[in-house]
Amino acid sequence: MASRIYADRKLVIITTFLAIGFIYLLRLFYIQVIDRSYTLSANNNVLRYVTQFPARGLIYDRNGKLLLYNEAVYDLMVIPRQVKDLDTTEICRLLDITREGFIERMKKARDYSPMLASAFEKQISKETYGYIEEKLYRFRGFFVQPRTLRKYPMSIGAHLLGYIGEVTPAQVEKNVYYKQGDYIGISGIERAYEKELRGIKGLKIRMVDVFNRDVGSFENGRYDTASVMGHDLYTGIDADLQEYGEKLMTNKRGSIVAIDPKTGEILCFLSSPGYDPNLLVGRVRGKNFGELMKDPIKPLLNRAIMGQYPPGSTFKMANDMVGLQMGVITKDTRYTCQGPGSSPIRCTHNHVSPLDVYMAIQQSCNPFHWQVFRAIMNDPRYENSKQRYDVWRSHLISMGFGRILNTDLAFELKGNLPPSEVFDKIYGKDHWNAMTVRSLSIGQGEVLTTPLQLVNYAAMVANRGFFYPPHVVRTVGTEKTKYASEKNVSTINPEYVDVVREGMMEVFEGEHGTARAYRLDSITMAGKTGTADNPHGKPHSNFIAFAPVENPQIAICVIVENAGFGSTFAAPIATLMIEKYITRKVKRKELEDRMILINTINN
């Protein structure tokens, strides 16, 4: 039989079958065990990593008033494919849009994707949301997605609080925490306390099917992490004082910084011109930022820590204190003043002569302070000008000049208090002396200070010789910041500080005091006017003060750029601020109105 003849063909057939099976097994081994790219593709297919954004921390003032919080806004989302039996008229009426607007929005959504959700109407107000929510069940395919925006309820403290914005690609590269599209603090407190405010992002791993529909959590959420809300910040800011200061500085360039000398807490921190911080939030941020950037009066510049001004006469007490501490003068030392005929620095005031340090501060006598500086720079205990200058300078640094104060504010500048090497370079070694650098004695020349340094110096005087680093935030969540425990003791003995304190009191109380016009019966104040010559036009009007003298609660520095005399602008503004802070109510309405109305912005 034929069939038996070909029986060995079964081996050919079986061998062929097994060979093919073997090839298939090899192929399976390759795609399942060797080539792992399929696992990756499978995860890309199914897993969606959904970031859980924590709420950013809130910021409070010293009295528990909210300075910055998160406002819920609502985006109305649509999945075009799921829209069915829609009452178009109704939805147009609720959103207050036209029929054409509706068609256009739907088209945009459909172009993006018919299957995926896209925003139909962004940032719906709470009121509209209220209406829509009730009727939402009738609009199939629509849903509401809550989002948060930063909101500055009092519209104050733009430079202080700062703002947030999307991270840059460079930041994403540098810090693994951030992903494209995340928000990060860009300036002010938002930047300085970014880590504390942002909280910790959570991650949910969801699974989607082939239509990108959510089909549940991955492994019952085993790998999910919850987000942790950011810490709230409790600041030392007095919101009312801040608001009042911003009002007073209307139409003026300059800065006001006030601190509580007992703790270093900043009470008020403003740079003028400012802007409404709510302008840099949400959808309008880009456009508004561009406009503020272009503005020639530079509203974005933070003058309080980045403005470096010649301190002018407010600097005189620092020089006096060094002289007293070094022992080159005593509180009774008198120098003569020939008024406008004085040399090398003339005096603009007409007063008794010779005069002591108290009188010299009260009347801001230039020749007296030059004499003090000369005495320091001729101190026979030291070999040369360089050594004497270095001693003078180190005392000033201990008061916080010429260095950053390590506050919690970003971009703090250190002013200028040049080291002696700078003069060696300019004039040559041993070729300079008191005379060469005489302007320093009255706060002009090379020396530059920021408003923050000046107010800190006022606080140091108020404290009779020490200060705490000025800072905005007193508590993060429940944890106190370090600043109030970092006592900086200056090199000046309290008894010498007392001398200038008394002189500063005389500025208000003395017969010829430069701020006598603004003295108050209810509050004892101590201060010093400054009229700082500068290359930009009229002198800067500045003033430092603290009050009440017997128990200082506030130290303040006011600078009004190119306004003129310190006694005309900065001094009244400073006293109004002190009155506001201590009595909570300003009685001098006329002065207040006048100050608000003064316009020096284009001087």
Place this chain on the structure above:
Amino acid sequence: MKEQKSIFKFIDRPLVLLYLTLVLMGWISIYAAVYNNEHASILDLSQSYGKQLLWIFTALAIALMIILTDAKFFNAFAYPIYIGTILLLVVVLFAGKEIAGSKSWFQIGEFRIQPAEFAKFATNLALAHYLSALDFDSRKRKSQIIPLIILAIPALLILLQNDTGSAIVYSSLALVLYRQGMPGSILLIGIAVAILAIMALMFNQYIVITGVGILLIGFTFFIRRNWQNIVKVIGIFVVASLFVLSVDYAFQNVLELHQKTRINVLLGKQIDLKGAGYNVNQSKIAIGSGGFWGKGFLKGTQTKFNFVPEQSTDFIFCTVGEEWGFVGSTVVMLLFLALIVRIIMMAERQRSDFSRIYGYGVASILFFHFFVNIGMTIGLMPVIGIPLPFFSYGGSSLWAFTILLFIFIKMDSNRLQLV
């Protein structure tokens, strides 16, 4: 009673066990492929796995009926069964319901029946009957042509239904002819033709023709160069060239666009992961992501979330690959190979030519499905829509494969009786 006992006594237990194992694993795979929490009950008739359970029980009933049938019945009624199914194939062309482009289904209430599936065992029976006839003589021209006609009629009718995959299955019965004495060279020529066709599709036709020419010239160095042989070589060259040209022509003008893209994607001429290549790519992702041990029962994501199309029918092997990994895939492959080899070995022990030829037919048909279906899911074969026997969801295919197999089991249990 005594007779009843003897019927079951000679049933081949290993084969039945293999069958039951595969059916059970198939059902588990279907359950996993379409599982969702809302319909967790295995008896839920609204779900594929609920229905499949129904198909399994009825299939077992059919298997039992076949066992109880007289073995001689199948030989005696081979032609009537064949003619009956051919008639069904004709009727379905007119009265059938078109689903997914193929007009191959009878709709009866909720259920659908696909006659093409049943035509396989019927054709196999008819072929075995013809080849085992006493007057069969393979040297006669008539005896060579009639088997081809038996195969061609159902294949052509199924082709007319637009079900190319099921039509190609009949080519597998060439193995039966080979076992019966058809010269191996015909099989080799068939394979050569297939390779030539693939070459013609992959490369420029003239390059292929040149290649064939060079090969043939090289070939002449190994044979005696007399006139006869040279004429033969030239004849082969002409035929091959015409074939290459006609393949290209047919590809351009006869095939439909979706068939063209499928072939192009398989040949690597076209990369289209969203379109025609999508199925294969997703299938490979599902299987590949299973890794060595698999993701575990009901943990597969690619199949469950519909990334893999037809995940309970043609692409059911993806579920095995994804959830049971390389280990599980290997087990299933080995079970299939064991089943097929077992059938061949059983065929060889038959005393009757009819049973042996039928057995080879069963092995060939099963192997062809295995070869094409699994090859497709792992990207080694084009996407040809034929089911994986015992695994793929579907009543018609499960019934048909069960009948195909159990007729052979019945014949085998009867092998010791006189023919």
